Amino acid sequence: MKTIKTGDQNLIKKINKSIVMKSIEQKGPISRAQISKDTGLNKATVSTMVSELLEESLVNEIGAGKSNGGRKPVLLYFNHKAVFSIGIDLGVNYILAILTDLRGDIVFEKLEKLEDKEPSIVIEKVIALIHDVLSHTPESPYGVIGIGIGVPGIVDTDGKILFAPNLQWKQIDLKQAIEEAVHIPVSIENEANTGCLGEQLYGAGKNISNLLYVSIGIGIGTGIIINGNLYTGATGISGEMGHHTIETNGKKCRCGNRGCWELYASESALLEEAMKLDVFKQDVTSNLDSITREAKNGNSEVIQLLNSIGEYVGIGLTNIINTFNPEMIIIGNRLAQFKTWITNPIHRTLEERLSPYSNKTTIEFASLDTYSSALGSSSIAKSNFFAQHKITVK
Amino acid sequence: MKTIKTGDQNLIKKINKSIVMKSIEQKGPISRAQISKDTGLNKATVSTMVSELLEESLVNEIGAGKSNGGRKPVLLYFNHKAVFSIGIDLGVNYILAILTDLRGDIVFEKLEKLEDKEPSIVIEKVIALIHDVLSHTPESPYGVIGIGIGVPGIVDTDGKILFAPNLQWKQIDLKQAIEEAVHIPVSIENEANTGCLGEQLYGAGKNISNLLYVSIGIGIGTGIIINGNLYTGATGISGEMGHHTIETNGKKCRCGNRGCWELYASESALLEEAMKLDVFKQDVTSNLDSITREAKNGNSEVIQLLNSIGEYVGIGLTNIINTFNPEMIIIGNRLAQFKTWITNPIHRTLEERLSPYSNKTTIEFASLDTYSSALGSSSIAKSNFFAQHKITVK
DNA sequence: TAAATTAGTTTAACCATTAAACTAAGTATA
DNA sequence: TATACTTAGTTTAATGGTTAAACTAATTTA
Numbered sequence: 100m101k102t103i104k105t106g107d108q109n110l111i112k113k114i115n116k117s118i119v120m121k122s123i124e125q126k127g128p129i130s131r132a133q134i135s136k137d138t139g140l141n142k143a144t145v146s147t148m149v150s151e152l153l154e155e156s157l158v159n160e161i162g163a164g165k166s167n168g169g170r171k172p173v174l175l176y177f178n179h180k181a182v183f184s185i186g187i188d189l190g191v192n193y194i195l196a197i198l199t200d201l202r203g204d205i206v207f208e209k210l211e212k213l214e215d216k217e218p219s220i221v222i223e224k225v226i227a228l229i230h231d232v233l234s235h236t237p238e239s240p241y242g243v244i245g246i247g248i249g250v251p252g253i254v255d256t257d258g259k260i261l262f263a264p265n266l267q268w269k270q271i272d273l274k275q276a277i278e279e280a281v282h283i284p285v286s287i288e289n290e291a292n293t294g295c296l297g298e299q300l301y302g303a304g305k306n307i308s309n310l311l312y313v314s315i316g317i318g319i320g321t322g323i324i325i326n327g328n329l330y331t332g333a334t335g336i337s338g339e340m341g342h343h344t345i346e347t348n349g350k351k352c353r354c355g356n357r358g359c360w361e362l363y364a365s366e367s368a369l370l371e372e373a374m375k376l377d378v379f380k381q382d383v384t385s386n387l388d389s390i391t392r393e394a395k396n397g398n399s400e401v402i403q404l405l406n407s408i409g410e411y412v413g414i415g416l417t418n419i420i421n422t423f424n425p426e427m428i429i430i431g432n433r434l435a436q437f438k439t440w441i442t443n444p445i446h447r448t449l450e451e452r453l454s455p456y457s458n459k460t461t462i463e464f465a466s467l468d469t470y471s472s473a474l475g476s477s478s479i480a481k482s483n484f485f486a487q488h489k490i491t492v493k
Numbered sequence: 494m495k496t497i498k499t500g501d502q503n504l505i506k507k508i509n510k511s512i513v514m515k516s517i518e519q520k521g522p523i524s525r526a527q528i529s530k531d532t533g534l535n536k537a538t539v540s541t542m543v544s545e546l547l548e549e550s551l552v553n554e555i556g557a558g559k560s561n562g563g564r565k566p567v568l569l570y571f572n573h574k575a576v577f578s579i580g581i582d583l584g585v586n587y588i589l590a591i592l593t594d595l596r597g598d599i600v601f602e603k604l605e606k607l608e609d610k611e612p613s614i615v616i617e618k619v620i621a622l623i624h625d626v627l628s629h630t631p632e633s634p635y636g637v638i639g640i641g642i643g644v645p646g647i648v649d650t651d652g653k654i655l656f657a658p659n660l661q662w663k664q665i666d667l668k669q670a671i672e673e674a675v676h677i678p679v680s681i682e683n684e685a686n687t688g689c690l691g692e693q694l695y696g697a698g699k700n701i702s703n704l705l706y707v708s709i710g711i712g713i714g715t716g717i718i719i720n721g722n723l724y725t726g727a728t729g730i731s732g733e734m735g736h737h738t739i740e741t742n743g744k745k746c747r748c749g750n751r752g753c754w755e756l757y758a759s760e761s762a763l764l765e766e767a768m769k770l771d772v773f774k775q776d777v778t779s780n781l782d783s784i785t786r787e788a789k790n791g792n793s794e795v796i797q798l799l800n801s802i803g804e805y806v807g808i809g810l811t812n813i814i815n816t817f818n819p820e821m822i823i824i825g826n827r828l829a830q831f832k833t834w835i836t837n838p839i840h841r842t843l844e845e846r847l848s849p850y851s852n853k854t855t856i857e858f859a860s861l862d863t864y865s866s867a868l869g870s871s872s873i874a875k876s877n878f879f880a881q882h883k884i885t886v887k
Numbered sequence: 888t889a890a891a892t893t894a895g896t897t898t899a900a901c902c903a904t905t906a907a908a909c910t911a912a913g914t915a916t917a
Numbered sequence: 918t919a920t921a922c923t924t925a926g927t928t929t930a931a932t933g934g935t936t937a938a939a940c941t942a943a944t945t946t947a
Contacts (some may be wrong), residue, residue: 103532106508107935108903111721113854114500115904132925138497141905146926169924170912253850260851269526309727321816325719332818333703336851339815344808344846345741347757354848356811363741414738417750422715422816424726452738454748459732501904502934509935526894535936540895557943563893564943 115140117485119148120157123177124201128161130172145297148177149175156181156240179204180239182484185232185246185283186477187225188290188469191265191317194221196228197470198236198243199477205470207235216266222273226280233281245284245480248273249293249472251316256335258287264353265317286479290314290432290472291338292329294465295322297475298429303463309425312465313340314472315412315434319361321419341365345414360418366433369404376400387433396438398401402440409441413448420453420460431465511879513542514551517571518595520856522555524566527786529845543569550575550634573598576635576878579620579626579677580871581642582684583864584658585711588615590622592630592637593871596697599864601629610660616667620674627675639678639874642667643687643866645710650729652681658747659711661887680873684708684826684866685732686723688859689716692867697857703819706859707734709806709828715813733758739808754812758805760827763798770794781827788834796834803835807842814847814854825859832858 122134131149135142150159159178162480163171179202188195190213198207209231211224216493229246236243250273252263258274274285292327294310304312304324319341323330331337341361342354349358362368366387373379378393378400416428434441445462465471516528525543529536546552553572557565570651573596582589584607592601603625605618625639629638644667646657652668668679689706692698698706708714713735717724725731735755736748745750756762763784767773772787772794787795810822828835839856859865 103512105512105534106505108505108901111500111502111505111903111934118497118499135926138499140499142926143906143928144904146928147903166913167924168914169922170926172925291940296943325724330719333820334818334853337816337818339818339848339851342815342848343659343737343812344739345752347739347805354850356815356846358739393553411741414741418737418812421750421855423732424728424731424733426727434617449778452750454733454736454750457733459728499904502932505903505934523892529895536895538935540897541934560944561893562945563891564895564945566894584920686890 115144116148116151118286118322119145120152120177123149123152123158123175127176127460128164128174130164130171130174130175134175138326173442177201182238182241182481183236183239183243184477184480184484185229185243186293186473186475186480187228187246187248188473188476189221189225189248189250190290191216191251194224194228194243195469195473196225196232197473197477199474201481203474203478205474206237207232208473209338215267218271219267222276225273226277229277229283231279235336243283243486245286246277247280247286247288247293247476248277249290249476250287251290251318251320253336253339254287256288256331258285260287261336279331284480284483286476286483288331288476288479289320289336289338291320292322292331293475293479294431294471295324295429295465295474295475296329296478297457297463297471297473298431298479299324299475301467301474302471303429303466306425307427309423311419311423311425311428312471313416313419313428313430315361315365315430316369316432317365319365319415323423325423340419342417343415343418345411345418360411360415364408364415365413368411369408369434369437372404372407373401376404376445391411391436404438406444408434408437409444410448413445414452416445416462417449417452420449420457424457425460427461427463429463429465431471435464507613509538510542510545511730513539514546514571517546517552517569521570522558522568523570524558524568526566528569530659542832571595572634574631574633576875577633577637577873578874578878579623579637579640580687580867580869580874581622581640582687582866582870583615583619583642583644584684585610585645588618588622589863589867590619590626591867591871592626593868595875597868597872599843599868600631601626602867610662612660612662612665615660616670619667620671623671623675623677637677638878639680640671640675641680641682641870641873642671643682643684643870645684645712645714647730647733648681648683650725654681655730678874678877680870680877682725682870683714683716683730683732685714686716686725687867687869687873688825688865689718689823689869690723690872691861691865691867692825692859693718693869694872695861695868696865697823697860698821701821703817703821703835705813705817705819705822706865707761707810707813707822707824708826709755709824710826711759713759713809717817719817734809734813737809737812739805739812754805754809758809762805763802763828763831766798767795767803770798781830785830789833799831799834800838802828802831802840804842806835807839808846810856811840811843811846814843814851818851818875819854821855821857823857823859825865829858 120312131145135145147278161174161176164174179200186197192213194211196209197205253261262269274287277285291314304310308327310324321338343360344358345360346358350362352359525539529539555568555570558568573594580591586607588605591599647655654665668681671679685708688708698704704718706716715732715734736753738752739754740752744756746753
């Protein structure tokens with residue numbers, strides 16, 4: 100029989116210290132007195148926690164505030180530059196590496212093209228990028244405490260990449276390979292999950308605790324946040340909603356299923372249909388940029404196509420809303436750039452298809468541009484650092 | 494600013510007391526020494542908790558066990574008859590009320606037909622049933638501590654029934670009506686959610702913490718258990734997966750959507766298609782029993798129909814697995830009685846449609862017969878009782 | 888019969904939170 | 918300017934939870 104997680108004084112302290120820290124992080128500059136009022140913790144408790152946080156360099160005293168009719172408060176603020184982490188967005192034809200502080204501010208970034216997708220070559224590139232980022236890290240109390248990597252594929256709970264179709268990778272233990280090379284803890288997650296975390300922490304989904312992030316690129320992946328936590332399923336591979344059947348006898352999909360949503364509503368679907376249009380017929384290099392250009396020029400065929408894609412997106416979102424009843428859905432990745440043309444068809448479809456009892460979900464587009472996944476990845480590294488009691492309580 | 498839930502000694506005690514209680518409930522008869530070894534809690538702590546539980550009549554000493562080479566252990570066991578709760582399954586044409594003890598054993602039950610669905614009449618019937626059950630409750634330390642009701646409709650987080658299509662109810666505050674009449678706490682939940690809880694606690698899903706329950710009756714509803722807890726969405730109305738679009742331009746559904754799963758895979762779909770068959774053409778009263786009869790007789794048309802329904806069930810389950818990657822899916826409610834004929838088509842469909850990386854989900858059928866929902870309902874009442882610190886810690 | 892072993896309780900120490908008392912440093916006012 | 922009042926933050930003593938160690942109790946083993 101295994102030992103169960105029981106309660107002890109350490110647990111109390113961890114909980115309360117974390118509350119104090121979050122208070123300063125979110126509402127700083129703030130005084131000890133105010134924290135006590137806000138949280139219900141006793142002034143003495145707050146003082147104890149704050150002095151520990153000061154010692155750990157996670158919090159600084161920034162000087163005196165304005166008096167409210169008595170002694171001036173000492174204002175505390177969170178030291179965002181105490182800890183750094185690296186976030187990597189491993190795309191199908193690029194690698195983006197960023198260095199972030201605790202606020203999610205990007206301190207350094209580097210983007211590389213990816214041509215050869217051979218695992219060993221990609222891994223070398225990632226390691227080189229990491230070394231580059233490390234050499235650009237400012238002096239700080241803790242330095243770089245972890246690396247998070249978002250990948251376009253199915254990742255199990257141990258961080259192994261089971262299958263990344265667009266990289267043609269199978270069974271790659273990226274985590275181990277990189278940890279061996281750089282000796283910093285590495286976490287691997289699916290790109291939709293990292294994007295979801297990024298948007299929830301720093302983007303359109305701030306402070307939303309029941310949230311779905313729909314990453315529409317070559318395929319469609321989804322990140323699920325339930326009660327504030329990322330849900331990854333029993334074996335880490337939930338959120339494959341791109342493979343929802345929306346046409347029972349529809350096109351055959353690479354995944355084995357038929358009529359998958361992503362066959363009708365993704366970047367691939369858009370490109371495939373675009374190739375059939377007169378405007379693009381000659382243009383073999385037809386890509387998203389030329390579609391945007393034509394849409395901006397008012398090409399009605401193209402606008403009609405985007406309208407149709409938007410409707411298909413709406414059908415899938417209807418399924419998601421009926422399933423999760425979330426507060427918000429965020430649409431991210433490359434299809435989000437067509438926001439102007441797909442917003443209306445999406446809303447129209449939802450209006451048509453949703454039951455009147457389930458229409459409270461807000462639909463947003465990702466607000467972090469191309470950084471959603473990298474930011475979310477770096478946040479995972481931070482969470483792991485703080486979870487592993489490395490700071491709280493000796 | 495609201496006060497946050499902070500940590501204090503009370504919290505520790507609550508956690509540890511609950512661990513001790515669960516230990517006795519699940520592994521009793523068990524000694525204090527064994528609990529200490531199993532949980533990692535100190536012997537002294539266990540002794541303290543046990544003496545409180547004894548005082549509260551939740552635990553009894555059952556006598557001495559066999560010596561293991563020293564003093565004989567005193568065996569403790571959980572007093573399942575300390576607390577009773579009522580579970581009610583409010584169906585479309587019946588009401589089932591049960592009285593259960595803490596183990597989920599049914600001590601008394603009563604089933605009534607429901608003809609007039611007028612809310613006030615139904616509420617009267619429910620209240621009468623409750624009084625009947627109350628009069629059959631054995632003497633016990635705590636008596637009946639709550640009533641849970643599972644209803645075939647959309648219920649918000651306050652327990653108000655927003656819409657129950659098959660009862661033709663809208664905006665009915667069942668909770669308030671019944672609490673006023675009987676002065677016992679009442680909880681209302683959707684029937685799929687209560688069925689889900691019932692199966693997870695006492696049925697096919699025992700100890701499974703990532704679980705979907707698919708209730709297939711007139712429509713299809715789903716209960717979602719994530720990390721051991723029921724997930725009900727931002728406003729309490731998640732799990733409407735019966736309204737997943739599986740045919741983009743399919744039949745129009747009452748919910749406003751098109752091609753909803755439940756139009757192809759529910760009891761209604763089965764009955765509708767059955768009516769077209771020669772065997773049933775004359776038989777206006779054609780119902781599930783006659784379909785079972787014909788299937789047992791080997792009527793190939795009927796078996797073919799059930800096969801087709803099974804395939805459609807499989808399509809929806811594929812969607813669910815791709816979404817949630819659950820450990821288990823349990824199929825319940827009336828369609829489950831066709832297990833013999835739909836099991837193979839379901840598995841065949843999953844085999845065909847699931848990606849090789851996502852096929853670890855076990856498919857089970859409900860094992861509590863017609864009691865899933867009533868048992869789950871009564872369990873909600875118990876959970877609320879224990880959660881409301883009514884017992885743990887003064 | 889004595890030693891060893893296991894079960895359960897008691898004791899004393901530890902430590903996190905907290906109310907209350909206290910120090911510190913300001914404002915308001917007469 | 919002196920005094921009263923307010924607010925901020927620390928110190929102190931009390932409370933109450935867990936725990937290691939010592940203890941009592943009861944049984945097996947040699």
